[in-house]
Amino acid sequence: MKIALRKQQILAAVIESYIQTGEPIGSKTLQNTQGFNISSATIRNELADLTSLGFLKQPHTSAGRVPTEAGYRFYVDNLLDVKEPDERVRRYIDSRLRASDDAPEHILESCSALLSELLSIAAVATTPSGSEARVHKIRFVQTGRYTSMLVLITSAGMVKSRLFRCDFAITPEMLTVFDRALNEQVAGMRLEYINKAFAQTFAASFGELGLLMPDMLMAAIEACRDALSTSVYTSGATKLLYQGDLIAARNVLELLGDKTESRRLFENMPEGTNIYIGKENSSPLLRHSSLAQTSYYIDNRPAGALAVIGPLRMNYKGAVSILEYTAKRAGEIIEELIAG
């Protein structure tokens, strides 16, 4: 769609004003505050055009204009010139990410805290999915007479542990047997193959000894499932409660409170930066909100997502800028970690 430059400038002005104030804006105010060198009548004509194009609407006949979802869409597609954040902000992000401790999980937790803090809206970060990963090795630590901890280390450097409990007393020898037998089989296997079927054939191949293993194997399966499934960290959802639209906020809270739902959000996200506005969202709970999402990369492959969720009139420019910078740095820092 080809649209005259002045129309675009006016559209941008309306949207940015509305994002800032939340109030419908009319031709006169627009003329005064934005310093256009044209009369309000001319602006009115343009506004009428933009309205009939479907980019703006009026809450009622005699009110100012408000962007429609299509308007926001055009804005983010064509009128958003995103810059890197200020040096001060960049420094701040760096320092906060560096301060997180040595687990990727904690870095991602910091990402979501950081995003919601800087943008004053809800933020989400997902851990890398383990779907590409393989078992590197599995270790055992005895923690009690009947209990032990299984530690799974994946080829991607992720570490997951799981407690299990047997109904017989565990001896160190037994753990050595478990360790050797299990690692011989699973080392190098894709995580998703460590499932119930595998456990059965594995236990069966040990005859009587196999009877001692189900608890241990169950723990292994669960550890793999943990490593395979992405976890989702959220922050600042309550901030939305202070920003007007109660039902939108409530729905977002609902969505983010449900781990399964929020995980699903990122399952089929295309990589790169994406913005979903209102009804464009896959979840009906986001029908009145916007989601801005970007991927972070580990070894040049998209690993997980950072995202913010806010009202339709969220600060898209700032959001994209900060999202992309944070994602870049988070990827780099996690890479350093794993390289070790």
Place this chain on the structure above:
Amino acid sequence: MKIALRKQQILAAVIESYIQTGEPIGSKTLQNTQGFNISSATIRNELADLTSLGFLKQPHTSAGRVPTEAGYRFYVDNLLDVKEPDERVRRYIDSRLRASDDAPEHILESCSALLSELLSIAAVATTPSGSEARVHKIRFVQTGRYTSMLVLITSAGMVKSRLFRCDFAITPEMLTVFDRALNEQVAGMRLEYINKAFAQTFAASFGELGLLMPDMLMAAIEACRDALSTSVYTSGATKLLYQGDLIAARNVLELLGDKTESRRLFENMPEGTNIYIGKENSSPLLRHSSLAQTSYYIDNRPAGALAVIGPLRMNYKGAVSILEYTAKRAGEIIEELIAG
């Protein structure tokens, strides 16, 4: 304070009606719905007395009565006959707690989910504090060339792990040295003594070798700190958003979103079951809410807390009943686990 039986019954009726409907209730409705054998005029007299006693108030001169905080207080102190939950509910609680996996943390997570589900309000559960616990032992698992996992096992059977990373390549021998040296010192020590001061004297006593240890010791300190500090699991806070009082809900969300704040809530709770109504709460964020809390016991000692947070007009009877039963069962099930 001595109060005639009939007055008490009327007070109870008003409060229970208000809890159910949220509407002020007047003398006539009270007479009709609760089947008192006295005229509405008589009820009016009693209501006037209860009002001047400070247990009831009127939103405006010509409206029905609503309980005051003092009214709720009298109600929970004197008029609450708590029964065990139904068999069906008991079964349900049991099965849900059994289904949680073998870590106390997961059981407590289930508790909070369960409470908020059954009572439709926000629920909280805290893990046992480790303040009484001592180090049982510490184990190491190598997870990468430069990284390892430290596993802390406490005398209370709690297991915490922590990753750490050194800037030199780790060898199995080195871990064996760490293991032996560290355990010799710390086994049996109270968790809170494993702190920076300890780490310094410990590292110092190893001379040059001590220079290799700071990362490992840092991890040990953090694991102990983890084990020492109670974690707080919350569920269902969003349910409050559907129950009228928005600012109360918002404040609760705020409180529960902040781990430090919500931990503080339970720091000095007396054991047993307690109810804090409105301004009785220590946190100003709960000024418009009620908190009902009970302890669960491990080996006959109070270990942690289960609680629900809801509006002043929460269903106190159901809440206490379900809280106490859940706490009892949770304690028992955790005991079984740890006994192993």
Place this chain on the structure above:
DNA sequence: TGTTAGCACTCTAAACTCCCGAGTGCTAAT
């Protein structure tokens, strides 16, 4: 003395009306 019927009184919330003013679209002049 405790209970009750009757009644005048109070007060809110909902419905209705009125009107200001911001904002519009159209027309005619530049």
Place this chain on the structure above:
DNA sequence: ATTAGCACTCGGGAGTTTAGAGTGCTAACA
């Protein structure tokens, strides 16, 4: 193509009215 001018629209705030739920008081009654 732009602009000034103007009649028109309409939401929402202010003021008014009204219905009805609920009260407290009084006087009669058991």
